[in-house]
Amino acid sequence: MTDRLRITGGQVHDPANGIDGEVRDICVENGRVVARLPAGAPTLDARGMVVMPGGVDIHSHFASSSCNHARRLIPEEHAADPAARPALLDGEGVPRSGSGGTVPSTFTTGYRYAGLGYTTVFDAAVAPVMARHSHAEMDDTPCVDAGFFALLGNDEYLLRQIDAGERDRARDYVAWLIGATGAYAVKIVNPGGVEAWKAGQRNLNDIDQPLQGRRATARAVLETLADAVNGLALPHATHIHCNNLGQPGNSTTTLATMQALAGRRAHFTHLQFHCYGGSDGTGWGSAATRVMEYVNAHAETSTDVGQVMFGPAATITADGPVEFLLWQSSGRKWVNIDIELETGCGIVPYSYKEKAAVSALQWGVGLELFLLSNDPWRVVLSTDHPNGGSFLSYPRLIQLLMDRSARDDALKRVNQRLLAGSALLDGLAREYTLNEIAIVTRAGPARLLGLPHKGHLGPGADADVTIYARNSDLAQMFASPHYVLKAGCVVVDDGHLRRAPKGRRLHVRPGYDDAVIADIRRYFAECSTIQFENYPVRDIPGDPR
């Protein structure tokens, strides 16, 4: 651990502090950024390089039981991408081998995120009953601070409170569950639709369709959880995967969902997968313009794009019904797991191809969202790793955003059949600046996550710093930072991983009315196969925020 370090001479992009390419020093002491250091402090020469805060991944699937089921499903990918132990410096952690592919093993995941300049990562979908598993995986994922979002949009206890009109009890349950599992935020996946799949109703097709035999609708789930999250003042908004993911014409559902929550803080995730026009009978098209008009006009709304990148992917989601459809249409391997009256899990290995019309549409819609966004602070970068592509594809995505000619060349290569009506064909000329890249990859996600010590380089910030050597090949530049600091520790030095410290766990423990506990205990006695006492995760590392 380097206690003090002065990063000198770099061109700093720290948009949260209004710094856009200014050459200045960044001072680090005891893991934090400080205003100044005494003369003679050790230095790191960053002259000619680009200095940014460490990357913050707001939406990834990297440390969950569902990821592990996906790992188990694709041994052929792991065999094709063995990962040797990194050459760590003596005494800087026990290096571990592993395997890569779209869902790498845990140690390899940590090393590769750090090698990319990312230092904070959230797993976006963890079944609460599997929280203990996610914490264990995160324990074995070095180099990154990590947290997860707890799946609640199809939870039986929550649905019962909605049926009964018990909004306050629902809020207290949310608070208890988040604290008991060591989660950071609330995730909704296909609200009500996963329960419909499990109960034999197959799915919910619009937000006002009730679950069979119940009062609960997707709208009620969305409103109840958004109000609970905002009432509890959780640092991150409700993280929403809308109904009808991947379906032609689903932009209608997406806009209805956004309108249902108008005026409420809400984050709509992997928006690309929810921005399609057309219908089953009339084919697919892009509805990115219409959806982004709404997002641009509503400051309470945020999103991550969920860009599709051509190449292999692993679709992993709690949205069981959508994976059933993908299995049916693709004929590939398929895993479905109905999980403990809480949620579901579906997995289908997949590949996005330039010459496939739907893949090309999805790729184009993602780019449209980025290029039509008026506010990069609210429209941030993700590939929904590994659903739209691996996190290792972020550098190629950054190149597409920053370099119009590279983008136009790529556009010429893809299947054009479903691109009619895409704003891309109108010649969107926008090129992201380095500062905008810094916003969509670190400052913006950190702000949306409510992480005041992340995503910037002002005094008091965690000393998570990424330093890139300039390169006319932008994809290469962003793929291999020259230096990466994690909490002041130089983990990547001269482009090589040299240290692998444990990251911190990011979790919250909101308060609640204890009266809810007796009711939850009754529910456990009736419905759970686990004793109430055995449900909470013990010994979560680090203090809750």
Next chain:
Amino acid sequence: MSAGKRIGAVVCLGCGCTCDDIMVEITGDRIGDAERACALGRRWFGDGRLPARILVRGADATLEVATARIAALLEAGPALVYLAPGLSTEAQRAVIGLADGLGARLDSATADGPAPSILAAQRRGRATATLAELRRRADLVVFWGVDPAERYPRYRERYIRPDATIIAVDIGSMLGPADAGERISVPPGSEAAALGVMRAAVLGRTIPDLDAGLARAAELAGRMAHAHYVAIVHDAEPQAVADPQRAEGLIGLAQALNIPTRCALSSLRGGGNRSGADAAMTWQTGFPFAVDFGLGVPRYRPEESLSEVCSAASVVLVAGELAGVSAALSAAFSGRAVSVIGPRASDAGPRVEVAIDTGMPGINEGGTAYRLDDVPLPLTPILAHPRAVAAVIDAVAARLAARTVAR
């Protein structure tokens, strides 16, 4: 522990059901009772007292001497590191790390039992559910060649709806529950054919000229397709030799049933946190068992039998309960320098080079264990023991690191 102390919500690792509702009564320094535990569970808890010896070639030794001896043996290699049942997942993670550092061959009890199920799932995927889902939703439960009463005694009581229709499919001598509402019999040689016919029936394909047995199977498939939610239960660790195509046939049938209705395949697993070994190996290496670190990276070798693996190793480290190692594998250890770190290791006596007794997860050690449906549960130490597996493994790793530095 004080006399007469009662501890609730204790997790039992007697079988993969991993019941967590056991009330344990501690009397003096031992377990006096384990309420709600089945006969298997009561045997697993016993009185909770475990030996605490350290033996090198049958003679008492210090931990320092024993771990140094293990380190020297492992360093000489080539080594097989074997995850036997009876470890917490925290201990399993430490053992996997040791094997990685050594460049050893790593395997687990999974290679001895459920490997065909796992390999079939790697080819096709699977449709399954955790146990609360089965208990709430499954109105039709088909026990495929297994009666859980003997090896998974509380499975039906805890995880199957009392009003569910129970159907037994008897495969030769592998019988379903005696009290099933109805049963069909499938000759062992016809099992794959029956599963194929059933899948075809579910998919609406008519196969002409079926014999009476297969026609009965097709009829059953039709009933399954009209149930609300079907559970198919099979033993992933059958006592008798099962048709090698069974696992893939069951997976295909369960997946196909999700087209007309909903269906989950529930795979029964033995005790001692076997599913936890699969989970930890998968997240640390990418593979659930049969990992060779010999080239410095994990390579998947499921095609190798454990006897082949043993023949290539001159040193074996067993972590976990030696009693959980199959007789065939124990025989394959012959002629190798075997060390054992785990509960009751000293029972092996002078047969092994080194034996270090540790506590039992869930009795003396905390941590995590995975239920047969991959749900992780917390373990509570209820009696003291001087040594934990992970700490001993860490001590061996430290010895190895020190030897490396010394060179």
